[in-house]
Amino acid sequence: MTRPTTPRQERKPHPRHRRTARRTSGFASRGATPGPRPRRGGGAGLRGSLHGLRRRLPPESDPASLTRAATAAEHCASTCALTATTLLRQSGHDDRTALITLLQSCTSACLRCERECREHEVMHAHCRLCVRATAACADACERILELL
Known part of the structure; x- marks a missing residue:
């Protein structure tokens, strides 16, 4: 089905797409003309704001050291969870050697x-918490070992 050819009619824009005069926030009434919007962060964009943030953070001399600490904490958490689960399990047989190990x-x-x-x-506050928690856990494990 083809449409009949007729002279092109001017299409009316949809009401939402109709161009209207921009609303001003009082600039025109005060005699001022709106200029470009000021940039946030001192005009340096994202790079400038990150640079400012970097200056406020404590300096980390060795990021690899922090990675080692996170790896040690993850290993410690999994070992402690396994130990706690084993100690809480009340099985019928006692395997002292495995428990001591x-x-x-x-x-x-x-x-x-x-x-x-x-x-x-x-x-880092989380490192302070980790130091206290791991010291307490090591203490508790040593006390249990003394009882066995």
Whole structure:
């Protein structure tokens, strides 16, 4: 089906697409003309705002050290969770050797994590919390080992 050819009619714009005069926020009434919008962050864009943020953050001399601390914390958390699960499980048989080995492993992981996080505790609150938690966990594991 083809449309009949007729002279092109001027199409009316949809009401939402109709161009209307811009509303002013009082500039015209005060005699001022609106200029370009001021840029945020001092006119330097994203790079300038990140640079300012970088100056406010504490300096991290060795990012690899912080990565080692995070890895140690993750290892410590998984070892502590396994140790806690094993201690809470009340099984019928006692395997003292495995339990002693697990507690020694947990103590070792906690002490390593504490040593790594102690380097960053001045700059990072989460490292301060980690140092306290790992010291308490290592203490608890050593006390349980003394009882066995």
